[in-house]
Amino acid sequence: MAILKVIEVLANSSESWEDAAQNAVSQASKTVKNIRSVYVHEQSATVKNGKIDDFRVNVKITFEVN
Template sequence: MAVLKVIEILANSSKSWEDATDNAVQQASKSLKNIRSVYVNEQSATIKDGKVDEYRVNVKITFEVD
């Protein structure tokens, strides 16, 4: 039986929500092992001069505890 833990991470990108999600996983993988999944909990964006300036995601990352 595996023991799993879930953490919540906020990440951003100037490109897209997908890129922001990828940034969250890449950053988390620097200190976490055995990442199993990522769940996008919330998406938002900031606007500057009438255009999307920054994409933001709130994700939950699930990983296996050794």
């Protein structure tokens, strides 16, 4: 039986929400092993001079605990 744990991570990107989600997984995988899935819980963005300046995501990352 596998035991899974969920952590919540905030990340951003100047490119896209997809890139922000990838940044969250990339950074989390530096210290968290056995990542199984990522759930994008919330998306937001900041606007500067009428254009999106920064894409932000709040994700839940699920990983297996040994």
